[in-house]
Amino acid sequence: MNPLDRYERLVDDAGAFRDACDRRLPSVVRVNELRATPERTRRALDEAGVTYEPVDWNDRLLRLPDGSPGTTWPYVHGWLHGQEEVSALPALALDPDPGDRVWDACAAPGSKTCHLADLMEDSGVLIGNDNNLGRLSALRHNAERLGVSNLVVTNEDARNFSLDSLGIDALDGAVADVPCSCEGTCRKNPDVLEKWSMGHVESLVGIQKGILRRAVDLTRPGGEVVYSTCTFAPEENEAVVDHVLAGTDAEMVAWDAPLDTSPGITEWEDQQFDESLAKAHRVYPHQNDTGGFFVAKLRVGGADAATEVGE
């Protein structure tokens, strides 16, 4: 079966959804402000004769109609980083401050991690973890290329991650961009639809719950955790967040997404989810001509959290 069939009833326009999923994804780059301003970057692209269009919901993202940034000077200098438009959402949702202590639980190959560093102005402590040692070299290379110097790279199972050896008592924020069935990347890798199976989804859910749970546990009261995937599967999205909301004192917080989204769902097949899951965002490819994505923002509760919530 094609897993996209499952989601036709969730979208407003099933035909547009399927058509968008069949189209190639536009090539997009993010301007790395650790290295250059958007103005200087655009000037360098103009000098190189590279055609680009700013993405309408974020002027740090540029679409390249003629394909990849390839080997242009702004790319070589790390002023640009090729990444999917929707992969900018986790860092924008967390919106860390300079000086924060932030954990990226599944960091490799590092697009989202380096975006977090950019928003933190390369200060504070950013921990980029991945359990896959092979993929860590891509994370390291991207961080060096983009000039990210506030990054600690670790190779642990995120579900058991400990801050003890880093001398950090609790995090200000965390991103759990977890391994998933990746249906939302079908415009880039159509294979994901052929390889899809419910068994694979079920094998991922336990890992996803464990990683999000750990992110909540490591974050201070009042701190925030962003959970994201590139799948449409409610089993890997709302159901995972619902499970962690029920088992911890974290709660969903509203976040104004900068692009067109649909709210998280509160029921799927025979399952009911907490009403607050409607604060999550689903991004379908036809809404903004992007890949598919899911993002939920949680705030960690506890005694010290109440004052911050009221601010």
Add this chain to the structure above:
Amino acid sequence: MSENDLAQNDGQRFDRLPATPADREVEGRASREEVVDWWQDRFAVPPETFEDVTFWEKGSGKIWAFSADLPSPVRVEGLGITLLRTRQEHWKPTTTGVKRFGRDATENVIDLEPGEAAAFATGHDQQLDRWDGDWGYLIAAHELAGEREPIGVGLYLHGELRSRVPKGYQEDLAVLE
């Protein structure tokens, strides 16, 4: 403590550099003071550039720059960026290091013309007789979008600029006139 009592470097972990040579507890380890002085002496990079940066050694002589602090030692896979190779006669800055901290350099920076810059970034060595400054490691830079931008580290010897841009950074670039 005499030199004989100094500990050996452990290549499997990151150790923060001692503040000064007098604080040294590991044989041959550079100090923070020496690293900051080296960047000032060689490239006139102001010491303030490194105000919020800590320096660490992992692997023999490999110095990393981290823009925060952690308890030392720490066993992790990476800590900030690679900056400098010490424990050799001529310390060698990394391409990552000069791109991150070399923008304020005013000495031993060689400005390349468009064709030279493209050749350098691709990893080619080239004859550049016009340089009359020091031999040794230079920051190769070019002008891009109105300002100077460091490309990487070059080794200048006998009228030749040898590109030391690592393979992972090398790109074939069109020449922008």
